[in-house]
Amino acid sequence: MRTIDWAGDAVELVDQTLLPDRCVRLRVETVAELVAAIRRLAVRGAPALGVAAALRVRDDDIAACLAMSERGAGLLEGDRLRIMTVCNTGGLAAVERGTALGVIQTLHERGRLAEVLALEPRPLLQGARLTTWELARMGAPHRLVADSAGPYLPAKGEVYASRPRALRR
Template sequence: MRHVRTIDWVDGAIEMIDQTRLPDELVTLRITTVDELIAAIRRLAVRGAPALGVAGALGVVLARGDQEAIARLRAARPTAVNLAWAVDRVAGLPPAKALRAALRIRDDDIAACVAMGERGADLLEGDRLRIMTVCNTGGLACVERGTALGVVQTLHERGRLAEVLALETRPLLQGARLTTWELARMGAPHRLVVDSAGPYLLARGGVDAVLIGADRIAANGDVANKVGSYALALGAERAGVPFIVVAPESTVDAGTPTGEHIEIEDRGAEEVVSVRGVATAPEGTRAANPAFDVTPHDLVTAIVTESRVIRP
């Protein structure tokens, strides 16, 4: 992923990888309106907190001062704080300054991912490490490299990675579709694991650390991330395995006191009762589909950002 940007500004428009088409094909979307961008965000063509931040910043440029469009963009996905954070940083600026500010957010994200990768790799002790992760936290979730998977890439480049155990991440299989795709391109050894097997494998002692990303980190250190993270945190605590969150400073939300104050997006039944358009449950089946969960801060070993290590 080092040579492919997930999202960028090209000739007056946003270009982004359509993540719904992976791993079958690598398709680039060209976004020229805010409505197109909101639709792409809601159907997860672009996803991952840092990438959503860049998308929000560039979307303000597309809005050209349309405050109603900016407000709709800001609210497109409520849990990930980076989207609203980036929109607020760029909104209100004149067009030329808005574009410069948005491109600075893009460039800062690239630099932050490099720094997080190095800081996270330095934090972990030992060689030939076996890492467990959930969802997708690589370059697809950012602009390049990634957060938690950026640490994995740095470990791999240093010759310290034995294997990645990637959870499939139901219901939309971001781990199966996206993380394994990135790991394969990286040349990193990996195996795919069903979500419910994660805590059991931790209990067996075959994992050296759990690395996850974050969509919002509350002021007290509670972490909202892809649903399934909390179960891994419980399993890691019982097994004595470090549970490490890797996320940029922009994900730390001082305005949210605790995890109880984080709005958790429910994406409806369709994603649960079918897989890629094929029904897996009887017609009319109802479902609960929280896209995220909250891991209490006392289960978090460390939070790694581009500038510090926080130990909640």
């Protein structure tokens, strides 16, 4: 699903403040409307903000996220990986696939994902609302975990993702 796009002289975007209850596309026709949408976090995420401001940025973002997803999934070793994500980094923060959540989607598509542990409820419960919504849409197994458990789970070996080959000495 493309979460932000240009339609003629307007920008159409998913109003993220209404998720997960409703998926509504917002049509923005003026700079003032775009600024208001950004201020109320209807659109958020650095890639998405750039796309909202320029047509070619959209196409570059789509290509970069796909390449990042493929490369990132290739760097992680093993199957049945449990991955923790700390921020909403999917298509809602970009255009389609997303950044780190794009890697998770590729792992899921390749049958290498056991589970995603989604964190990060600030400032508008993005992890609880947006990340879990995106994971459910892709059919990826996931659980929402309280932020305070974030450091504890990797320390106890509950997050199973090998270090990327490129980072090994």
